[in-house]
Amino acid sequence: MDITLFLQQFLNGLSIGSAYAIFALGYTLIFSILGIINFAHGAIFTLGAYFTYALIGGAFGFSGLLANAALPVQLPFALALILGSTLAGFVGVAVERFAFRPLRRKGSDSLLTVVSSLGVAVVIVNVIQYLVGAESYTFPANIYGNLPASFNFGTVEKPVPIRSIQVVIFCVSVTILTILTYLINRTKYGKAMQAVAEDSTTASLLGINSDRFIVWTFFISSFIAGLAGSLVGSSVSIRPTFGIEFGLKGLAVIVLGGLGSIPGAVLGGFVIGLVEAFVPADYSGYKDAVAFGILFMMLLIRPQGLLGRRFVQKV
Amino acid sequence: MSADQKIDLTANHQILEIKNLSVNYGGIQALQNVDLIVNTGEVVTLIGANGAGKSTTLRAISRLVNPRNGQIYYNGRNITQCAAYQVVGFGIAHSPEGRRVLARQTVIDNLQLGAYIRSNQAKVKADINRQFEIFPRLAERRNQLAGTLSGGEQQMLAIARALMSRPKLLLLDEPSLGLAPAIVREIFSIIQNLRDTGVTILLIEQNATMALNIADRGYVLEAGRIILTGQAAELLNDQRVKSAYLG
Ligand SMILES: Nc1ncnc2c1ncn2[C@@H]1O[C@H](COP(=O)(O)OP(=O)(O)O)[C@@H](O)[C@H]1O
Numbered sequence A: 001m002d003i004t005l006f007l008q009q010f011l012n013g014l015s016i017g018s019a020y021a022i023f024a025l026g027y028t029l030i031f032s033i034l035g036i037i038n039f040a041h042g043a044i045f046t047l048g049a050y051f052t053y054a055l056i057g058g059a060f061g062f063s064g065l066l067a068n069a070a071l072p073v074q075l076p077f078a079l080a081l082i083l084g085s086t087l088a089g090f091v092g093v094a095v096e097r098f099a100f101r102p103l104r105r106k107g108s109d110s111l112l113t114v115v116s117s118l119g120v121a122v123v124i125v126n127v128i129q130y131l132v133g134a135e136s137y138t139f140p141a142n143i144y145g146n147l148p149a150s151f152n153f154g155t156v157e158k159p160v161p162i163r164s165i166q167v168v169i170f171c172v173s174v175t176i177l178t179i180l181t182y183l184i185n186r187t188k189y190g191k192a193m194q195a196v197a198e199d200s201t202t203a204s205l206l207g208i209n210s211d212r213f214i215v216w217t218f219f220i221s222s223f224i225a226g227l228a229g230s231l232v233g234s235s236v237s238i239r240p241t242f243g244i245e246f247g248l249k250g251l252a253v254i255v256l257g258g259l260g261s262i263p264g265a266v267l268g269g270f271v272i273g274l275v276e277a278f279v280p281a282d283y284s285g286y287k288d289a290v291a292f293g294i295l296f297m298m299l300l301i302r303p304q305g306l307l308g309r310r311f312v313q314k315v
Numbered sequence B: 001m002s003a004d005q006k007i008d009l010t011a012n013h014q015i016l017e018i019k020n021l022s023v024n025y026g027g028i029q030a031l032q033n034v035d036l037i038v039n040t041g042e043v044v045t046l047i048g049a050n051g052a053g054k055s056t057t058l059r060a061i062s063r064l065v066n067p068r069n070g071q072i073y074y075n076g077r078n079i080t081q082c083a084a085y086q087v088v089g090f091g092i093a094h095s096p097e098g099r100r101v102l103a104r105q106t107v108i109d110n111l112q113l114g115a116y117i118r119s120n121q122a123k124v125k126a127d128i129n130r131q132f133e134i135f136p137r138l139a140e141r142r143n144q145l146a147g148t149l150s151g152g153e154q155q156m157l158a159i160a161r162a163l164m165s166r167p168k169l170l171l172l173d174e175p176s177l178g179l180a181p182a183i184v185r186e187i188f189s190i191i192q193n194l195r196d197t198g199v200t201i202l203l204i205e206q207n208a209t210m211a212l213n214i215a216d217r218g219y220v221l222e223a224g225r226i227i228l229t230g231q232a233a234e235l236l237n238d239q240r241v242k243s244a245y246l247g
């Protein structure tokens, strides 16, 4: 393979891989604190993208309740991104409050909660469709203001152009990863969150209010899902179902990395992003198959994933 | 009021009062009409066979289980309806059965989480060093994950972690369980020292002889009911206690 082409695919892989990583981190945070995979995560990713699209003043099409509607304001993309992700975070908090907490209070089987989260996912996708239709929307080309369309990571003779949006995705994702890693491993509240994840009964004996940490976990992971959705959505286009594929990819990432492992989610995200990037263009239709092929092999060779603990136990 | 009277008053002050407490687990009645008092400064022990309801009593005080009936007063305040996470803030620390250290966090982090409710980090730091003086084995292992400690070390960590909240009342659930005799002696001498520093202790033990030897008073629990109570010295010489628990 030509070195410039290699470098280009590698950088693209890093970029999408970083988005996989932060998205999968959301699954992981909720899994490690509740022992449950939140299937609404992909739908919140979608919702975040729609919020951001609406906040930059993006117009909605001809079908749906809000046909031809657009907000009177047009926020700059960065601001819309933060606000849209925050709204997604609040939706995550509502999901926890109404779909997770009542079942947890009753001590229901965790399978019920998983089904409940699937239900939420379907509802969110349908509400989006009902409000703004099923067609896809593309973010305007000028949302990045003065940034050039692409950056050259090569030389003048041998250019390696990477789209600006890819660079933005990578920078934002790495920033999020750094902040989260710091919060979780270095602060009192991060350690308290880990305590709730390991043993919520003991955590309560220490004065830690588990419910509060669970709410924050949902807020943070949904905020990140909204952020990833907005960024990825702005690089392709958004449809009510575009989070579903991404959601499945995220599942592959966390199983590959090791369920409940934070470094595992990050590593898994980059591995899948990179592997996909090197799928030859002629076979790009098989990208998802490749990701799940790796996952399948992983499950055969090392069921606990790359960095997972051998036994995932909830007390 | 003279100084002597003051001391006398605090000595009779009820830090904990349990009235008519009943607890069920589904159909199983674990506690029936339990009455229990702990006075400030005392070491009170709760003895009884496996399954008698000792841990359930502590779990009710810490609000980990909801009583079917009865009240729990701490310093005269009814805490029966409080949430579990609030209890440590009142001054009650619970070192639970089975130690329950946070296995995936270091010794220092466990201690720091023991002081979760405290905000003065300088004092917390000083208290961590104080725990390391009381438990030198923990000092050597401060950066080790708690899950890699031996049983005795985990027990020390569980007690030290409970002390990190600076409790007025310490609940200890079977601190000697599964430990070698030398370690058990070490832990009991630490409990005795704690008592001398003025911490009030409610101690659960299967090793009734050792418990009664350091306690002021004791309660004997059988199948969820208090069947006997008295001064520790009396209980040590009680024929029923001797035959059932001191064998
Ligand atoms: N979580 C639980 N669910 C059902 N029954 C329980 C539970 N915990 C304890 N029990 C029962 O309640 C009774 C008292 O238990 P416990 O308080 O743990 O006794 P002890 O600490 O004296 O050994 C026992 O019969 C025990 O089987």
Ligand SMILES: [Mg+2]
Residues within 6 Å of the ligand: B051, B054, B055, B056, B097
């Ligand atoms: Mg017990």
